[in-house]
Amino acid sequence: MVDVEDVTPATVLDILEDWDSMATISLNAVLDEQFDFTLSEEEVKILNEYSDTLNYIDQKSTK
Incomplete structure (x- = not known):
């Protein structure tokens, strides 16, 4: 499990040991x-950093 303190907006999700298909x-x-809403495979692939994910969620949830 990833500690919240270890994640910053610049954290690259793929380098997290626990970031795998189950996390997705x-x-x-x-x-x-x-x-x-949910993310498609293509959307997941382009969300490299934690900040990308937050921004994408913000964009989709305000529509």
């Missing part, structure tokens, strides 16, 4: 529950 599934479950 978990992220999509939370997005579906909280924001009513």
